[in-house]
Amino acid sequence: MYRRRAALYTALGQSSVLLMLFLLLFAVYSSGCVFIFCFLLEPPAAPRNLHVTDVTTSSVTLGWEPPETSGPYDVTQYNIDMKDDQLAEYSYVAKVSSRITSYTVEDLHRGRLYRFRVRSKNAAGYSEPAAELDEPVQLKALGIPRICRSEIIRHTLAI
Secondary structure: OOOEEEEOOOOOOOOOOOOOOEEEEEEEEEOOEEEEEEEEEOOOOOOEEEEEEEEOOOOEEEEEEOOOOOOOOOOOEEEEEEEEOOOOOOEEEEEEEOOOOEEEEOOOOOOOEEEEEEEEEEOOEEOOOOEEOOOOEEOOOOOOOOOOHHHHHHHHHHO
């Protein structure tokens, strides 16, 4: 007689970090033999040292370092999210390969503050929490030169 059982457990990890711990047990009872296959899946840690490397009038370039730990599986990608500082929710921007540790977010609007976060992903899921910038980012102002009133008067009198 064959008897099969499978169990799935989710555990809450230490330090207020939610670690999804999937323990898959598959036992086959046959002729007094027991075969147990155990897979431990753990999401990676968050990327380290998230920082802004460049700001223009319409884009922000972010850089980061890989997480210190990625669990038993390598990091496969990074997801970049952003939000307007006035909004409550982050929105998806892009995903990049694990070999890439920088990304330029383009087509942003001057006058707004933006917040960014980066999450690493492996076979078990996304890092929680994500790496977030401490402060919102503001785009550079247009490089239009300011003309002094005295310069206008001086040039007008010279004509």
